[in-house]
Amino acid sequence: GAVVSQHPSWVICKSGTSVKIECRSLDFQATTMFWYRQFPKQSLMLMATSNEGSKATYEQGVEKDKFLINHASLTLSTLTVTSAHPEDSSFYICSASHSGTYNYGYTFGSGTRLTVV
Amino acid sequence: QKEVEQNSGPLSVPEGAIASLNCTYSDRVSQSFFWYRQYSGKSPELIMSIYSNGDKEDGRFTAQLNKASQYVSLLIRDSQPSDSATYLCAVLYNQGGKLIFGQGTELSVKP
Secondary structure, three states, X not given: OOOEEEEOOEEEEOOOOOEEEEEEEOOOOOOEEEEEEEOOOOXXXXXXXXXXXXXXXXXXXXXXXXXXXXXXXXXXEEEEEOOOOHHHOEEEEEEEOOOOOOOOOOEEOOOEEEEEO | OOOXXXXXXXXXXXXXXXXXXXXXXXXXXXXXXXXEEEOOOOOOEEEEEEOOOEEEEEOOEEEEEEOOOOEEEEEEOOOOHHHXXXXXXXXXXXXXXXXXXXXXXXXXXXX
């Protein structure tokens, strides 16, 4: 149980285009999901908290107009990287709590490797 | 600012030895602490969680927590080459339920 599916696993896009990444909780409902970004040899940096039915909460320094987050249902959150540039190339990972509380850790999606050319 | 600090390594140990990974955190209010393992190109997987002061053992892994010192550690006994990965310490900040990660320690277990 507690599976988080993330799609696509990798994507290459041209500079200036937009890319949508999906994160689904397969066997549980997730009112809150989290989006992280990881550059090579660096740790996971929290980008935003995605709340079902409401606006996402972005971390300091993350452009909310560039990284659009939609959490329209209890099992799906999407991250859209708009007008992508090469510096947006990174590993994007979503996570969700499966316990209904936060204390039991989070399950992570398999990640999306974005390359902007 | 909430911070989680780890030695980036790399930490190299021979097969069969004990690997010791350390982590400090800045927020005294935190109550939940986690260790994740991440293989190159993959997403993190949860190894251990710990909430109370003291030790918690699970197989070859032992997590240690000292809230007074704001210190968390992970011991891996009988290290195996398959344990070679980056180990991420994560602290749950109750406000908003955010899980904040340290920079990770790269562990290499030599056969």
